[in-house]
Every structure is written in C-alpha cells, then in structure tokens.
Amino acid sequence: MRARDLAEPYPFVTTDDDALVAARMFVEKSLPALLVLDADGQPHAIVPGSQVLRQTLPAYVVDDPLLASALQGRADREIVERLEGITVAEWLPRRLFPPPYVGPDALLMEVAALMARTHSPLIAVIEREAGKVRLLGTVTAARLMNSFLTGPPSGPAVPGPSG
Structure with missing residues (x-):
C-alpha cells in the first residue's frame, strides 16, 4: 500500500484566511491539527491541536495556571479578541518547522516513520506536476494505525527464504 x-480529503485554510474563521473550523470539525496551505496550494504548516491552543491562549494563562483560573471569564473573551482581524499567517507560531509531507508513492512505513519523527498527527500527501504542487489529501495517525491493525489487502503469498 502507498x-x-x-x-483522504482534509479541511484546510490558507495563510491569508481569517484566523477566527480558521479557529472555528478547527473546532467544528474536531480536527487533530490545522492544515495551512500557502497561496500556491503548497503545505505551509501542519499545526497540532495543542499548538493551535497554545497560540490562542494569552501568555499569562500558559505561564501561570493559578492566575488563569482566577481570571476565567476575562481570558475567554481575550481569546476571541486575539483572533479578530488577523490572518492565519499572523496567528501561527513564528517558528514553524517545514510541514511533513510525502509523495503519493511513499510506503506506509515511510509515512509512519515521518509522523513519529515529526510528532505530527497527520501527513500531507502531495503531487508535483509541471512545477505545481497539488494536495491529494492527508493520512491521519488513526487511519494509518488502522491500516496496520487490519493488515494489507489479501494477495498472492510471498515465498519465504526456504522457498
């Protein structure tokens, strides 16, 4: 299997999209990560849910959980205010690692190794044609694990070393 x-199709946003709209999509679709494409349709970032949350929270909430519990209502309003009027590019972490992606012919073990190495809950599958990049879809950790647990499709048996 490749x-x-x-x-499979996966919802995405672009760097130019509204950050509040992107956050709402992330929530409404219960996504494990936010897939962000650049203006050319190439993967720009795959931001795991924990980092989406971190970028949304005020710094004092992350730094001091006791203070955060005392200011619950104010922090909730501040989250929405922080997202209003900015783009996804302005919202994303400043230090981004290249998003993990593979070509359509990558073996599933290659996809799994990349996923494990990058701590990403999904891997983009892209195809390059005539200098353009096209997103074919993504492979999620759950879908990949399911393929390992259910086994490969049945086919002819491959003879072992003893022939």
Whole structure:
C-alpha cells in the first residue's frame, strides 16, 4: 500500500484566511491539527491541536495556571479578541518547522516513520506536476494505525527464504 491509497480529503485554510474563521473550523470539525496551505496550494504548516491552543491562549494563562483560573471569564473573551482581524499567517507560531509531507508513492512505513519523527498527527500527501504542487489529501495517525491493525489487502503469498 502507498500513501495515495490512504490519503483522504482534509479541511484546510490558507495563510491569508481569517484566523477566527480558521479557529472555528478547527473546532467544528474536531480536527487533530490545522492544515495551512500557502497561496500556491503548497503545505505551509501542519499545526497540532495543542499548538493551535497554545497560540490562542494569552501568555499569562500558559505561564501561570493559578492566575488563569482566577481570571476565567476575562481570558475567554481575550481569546476571541486575539483572533479578530488577523490572518492565519499572523496567528501561527513564528517558528514553524517545514510541514511533513510525502509523495503519493511513499510506503506506509515511510509515512509512519515521518509522523513519529515529526510528532505530527497527520501527513500531507502531495503531487508535483509541471512545477505545481497539488494536495491529494492527508493520512491521519488513526487511519494509518488502522491500516496496520487490519493488515494489507489479501494477495498472492510471498515465498519465504526456504522457498
């Protein structure tokens, strides 16, 4: 099996999209990560849910949980205010790692190794044609694990070393 066999459509936003709209999509679709494409349709970032949350919270909430509990209502309002009127590019962490992606012919073990190495809950599957990048879909950790647990499709048996 190859990456293209497990790739499925996944909601995405672009760097120019409204941050509040992106956050609402993330919540409404219960996504494990936010997939962000650049203006050319190339993966720009895959931001795991924990980091989406971190970028949304005021710094004092992350730094001092006791203070955060005392200011519950104010922090909730501040979250929405922080997202209003900015783009996804302005909202994202300043230090981004290149998003993990593979070509359509990548083996599933390659996808799994990349996912484990990058701590990403999904891997983008892209195809390059005539200098353009096209997103074919993504492979999520759950879909990948399911393929390992259910086994490969049945086919001819491969003879072992003893023949």
